[in-house]
Amino acid sequence: MDRRTALQGLVGLTTIPRIASAVQRPNPSRTADVIVVGAGFAGLAAAKALRAAGVEPLVIEARDRVGGRTCPGSIAGLTIDLGGMWVGPTQTVLDALAHEYGVKTYPQYLTGKSAIELNGKWHSSEGEDYLALLSLPVKLDVAQLVYRLTALSDSINPDSPWTHPKADQFDAMTMQTWLDQHTHTDGAMSFMVSLIRAVFCADPGDLSFLFCLFYLKSGGNLEELTTSKNGAQQRLFVGGVHQLSQRMADQLGERVILNSPVTDILQDADGITATGTDATFRAKALIIAIAPALAGRINYSPLLPHKRDALTQRMPMGSVIKIWIAYSTPFWRGRGFSGLFSSDTAAFGPSFDVTPPGTPNGIIAGFFDARNSVEWSARTSEQRRAEVIRCLTGAFGLEAGAPLEYVEKNWTQDRYSLGCYTGTLGPGALTQFGPTLRESIGRIFFAGTESSQIWAGYIEGALRSGARAAAEVREYLNGASRSANASSPSHA
Numbered sequence: 001m002d003r004r005t006a007l008q009g010l011v012g013l014t015t016i017p018r019i020a021s022a023v024q025r026p027n028p029s030r031t032a033d034v035i036v037v038g039a040g041f042a043g044l045a046a047a048k049a050l051r052a053a054g055v056e057p058l059v060i061e062a063r064d065r066v067g068g069r070t071c072p073g074s075i076a077g078l079t080i081d082l083g084g085m086w087v088g089p090t091q092t093v094l095d096a097l098a099h100e101y102g103v104k105t106y107p108q109y110l111t112g113k114s115a116i117e118l119n120g121k122w123h124s125s126e127g128e129d130y131l132a133l134l135s136l137p138v139k140l141d142v143a144q145l146v147y148r149l150t151a152l153s154d155s156i157n158p159d160s161p162w163t164h165p166k167a168d169q170f171d172a173m174t175m176q177t178w179l180d181q182h183t184h185t186d187g188a189m190s191f192m193v194s195l196i197r198a199v200f201c202a203d204p205g206d207l208s209f210l211f212c213l214f215y216l217k218s219g220g221n222l223e224e225l226t227t228s229k230n231g232a233q234q235r236l237f238v239g240g241v242h243q244l245s246q247r248m249a250d251q252l253g254e255r256v257i258l259n260s261p262v263t264d265i266l267q268d269a270d271g272i273t274a275t276g277t278d279a280t281f282r283a284k285a286l287i288i289a290i291a292p293a294l295a296g297r298i299n300y301s302p303l304l305p306h307k308r309d310a311l312t313q314r315m316p317m318g319s320v321i322k323i324w325i326a327y328s329t330p331f332w333r334g335r336g337f338s339g340l341f342s343s344d345t346a347a348f349g350p351s352f353d354v355t356p357p358g359t360p361n362g363i364i365a366g367f368f369d370a371r372n373s374v375e376w377s378a379r380t381s382e383q384r385r386a387e388v389i390r391c392l393t394g395a396f397g398l399e400a401g402a403p404l405e406y407v408e409k410n411w412t413q414d415r416y417s418l419g420c421y422t423g424t425l426g427p428g429a430l431t432q433f434g435p436t437l438r439e440s441i442g443r444i445f446f447a448g449t450e451s452s453q454i455w456a457g458y459i460e461g462a463l464r465s466g467a468r469a470a471a472e473v474r475e476y477l478n479g480a481s482r483s484a485n486a487s488s489p490s491h492a
Contacts, residue, residue, distance in 0.1 A: 032058035032255070034473055035274050035283040037262050037298075040068020041459050042447040043289030044248040045466025046473075047255065053474055058283065059252060060276050062261035062416045067245040068290075069420050070459065075407045076326035076361045081240045082409035083322070083420065084459050085354075085365075088232040090220060091460035093467075094244075098237065101247045105235040108228040109353040112336050115395035117343035118187070122394060124337070138187035145182060145192055146222055153216035158453040161214040162431045171431040175204035175212045190344040197370035198342075198350055199225050201318025202424045211425040218456040228352075232458070236354055241459065261416070264299045265444070272443045285476055287469045289447040291423050292437070293317055294416065304441060311433035314426065315450065317411075317419025319373035323348070323366045323388055324407040330355050330362030332396040339364055341395040347372040348384075348391045361404065364392065377412045384408060422457030423450045438468075440476070445469045 034050055036043045039061035047057035065071075073082040087094050087105060098105065113124040116133055123133045131139050156164055164170065175196060183189045196204045199222075200215070219225045225232050237243070249256045260276035265286065274281045288295050296312025303309070330353060332339050339353025339362075351366030368376045368384065376384055385406045392400035411420035425434070437451045447469035452461030 029279045029281070030058065031282045032056045033284055033477065034058070035060060035272065035281050035286040036289055036447075037265075037274065037286065037295075038068065038289035038448070039063075039066040039245070039249060039256055039258070040289060040448075041070065041245055041462035042068070042449060042466040042469075043287070044245055044252070044256075045463045046287050046289055046447050046470040047252055047466075048248050049467050049470035050473065051252065051255075053470070055470075055474060055477065057252070057255055058281055059249075059256045060260050060262050060274060060281060061256065061258050064259050066249040066256065066258070067242045068462070069411070069417055070242045070245060071409060072240055072242045073324070073407055073409065075324045075363065075405050078326075078356065078359065078361075078363065079240050080324055080363075080365075080407070081237075081242055082324070082407070083242070083411070085236055085241050086233045087237070087241070087459075088224065088234045089230055090224070091232075091455060091458065093463045094241075094460045097244050097463065101244060103244060103247075104238045106238055106357050107235055108233050109333075109355065110228055110338050110340070112333060112338040114338055114340040114342070116341070117346060117349075117391075117394065119190070120345055134187060134191065138185045138191070141183060141185045141188035142191055145179070145188060148182060149213070149216060150221045150223075153213045153221060156210075156213045156217040158214060158218050158456075160435070161210055161217075162434050164210070167210055167431050170210035170213060171208050171429075172427055173209045174427055175207040175209050178209045179204055194342065194344045195222070195226055197372075198367070200424055201320040201369045201373065201419070201421055203370050206424065206426055208425050208427045208430055211430050214430065215456060218452070218454055218461070219458065233352070236356075238356060262298055264301070266301045267442050267444065284480070285443045285445065285473050287445045287447050287466075287473060289466060289469070290416075291315075291317060291418070291448055292450055293418050293423055295446075295448075305436070307433050308436040308439070308441060311429070311436050314429040314433060315423040317417065317423055318421055319370060319377070319412050320420045321368040321373050321377060321384065321408055321410045321412065322420075323351075323368070323384070325364050325366075325388060325392070326404045326406075327362040327364075327399070327402075328404055329360065331399045332362070335397060337396055339396075341366070341391065343391065346387070346391050347376055348388050351392070351395075373412060377410055381408060440472060443476075445472050445476070 033056040036047050036057050036059045039059045043059055047059045050057045070084045071082040073080045116123045216222050262274045262276050264275040266273045271284050272286045292312040292315040342350040351364050354365045355363045389401055411417055447465040449457055449461035452465040455461040
């Protein structure tokens with residue numbers, strides 16, 4: 001028996017595991033100037049900008065829909081947003097997109113009292129004035145914490161937070177460490193922890209303090225991120241924000257390919273190839289427009305530089321379950337409540353009255369976030385529904401116990417999101433690996449809300465990141481074209 005025959009025999013007797021690889025160059029089935037991986041707002045914005053500049057894009061999406069971390073749903077006959085849904089006064093790009101497509105907005109309902117549970121006791125306050133419920137020592141403590149955070153976040157350059165004079169010091173500690181050092185009352189600590197969980201969908205102990213300061217600066221300040229009046233939760237979209245992504249996709253037409261998760265990306269001297277489900281795609285450049293945590297699961301050839309790969313391993317998604325619950329009427333309004341509910345002890349909250357104008361029903365949306373989401377994700381939908389009803393009954397009365405319908409979206413179980421609202425960074429990651437969020441790698445460019453300097457983590461940030469990446473790609477293609485022309489022989 002010769003060596004070849006012996007090896008063939010061994011193959012028949014041995015189970016050899018298949019290792020996914022991007023080493024082989026597939027035969028492309030479709031070509032374009034630029035491939036965009038991901039049909040969320042970032043990817044669609046990039047493709048829209050490229051197309052407007054005469055560059056032919058091809059958007060490859062893993063899901064059976066566009067919109068990314070925005071998602072359509074329905075309750076009580078209404079179309080709703082199961083993902084991102086609000087727009088604030090400084091989110092000008094999102095506002096302009098809605099105006100372009102003729103999609104109107106309506107204000108977040110704020111009339112009446114907020115229901116707040118503190119240390120197991122129910123309170124109410126006018127509008128969003130939660131601080132009014134706190135004792136004077138706790139109120140003063142919270143005020144000094146917010147003042148300090150605002151002053152520190154104002155000192156951050158959102159383009160390069162790692163260049164701050166105290167970047168290493170701030171990045172070496174968690175948000176919880178900073179709170180431990182500067183908080184003087186238990187009430188203020190409880191209040192701030194609830195606030196941080198609601199903003200980041202992560203616990204303060206999981207977050208780099210430098211990352212938190214960057215995030216606050218990116219969205220304006222802590223007050224703007226956490227309020228409805230003149231804040232990030234100011235208005236909602238009639239018919240849902242997800243329709244904006246669908247309008248962009250409709251304009252792109254057959255340039256958007258759904259149900260095709262990209263598994264491999266091969267970059268070579270002549271171009272770049274992306275392999276999806278039963279198809280391959282070839283282009284001159286490629287934009288990754290998905291969260292770093294997802295991008296890290298793609299096979300790259302050649303391998304990504306260590307810093308970029310390490311970033312994807314250190315930027316997990318936040319944890320959140322979004323809840324919608326419908327009632328026959330907005331009964332809480334008749335009792336003088338706005339529908340705003342929060343608690344420093346319950347698993348559910350905050351909640352908001354998001355009833356569209358002209359709707360006879362009453363609609364509330366709310367969240368299980370951070371560690372509450374992690375814990376309650378392991379429970380059943382029926383158990384979560386019961387907890388939501390328990391909280392709303394305590395807040396607004398027994399009528400909350402008889403909803404018409406309950407709908408939820410568990411983003412921790414979404415295969416192509418892995419969580420929401422955004423990727424977060426723990427201690428040490430931003431100073432070491434942060435610059436790679438936006439750095440191109442050969443023909444690969446990066447978009448996604450995590451990479452935005454302004455309104456990172458929001459739809460606004462996604463749109464801005466897409467436009468930036470498209471501009472970078474156009475500059476790259478123009479440079480490559482000039483180089484090719486300069487090296488071509490003269491035909492005079």
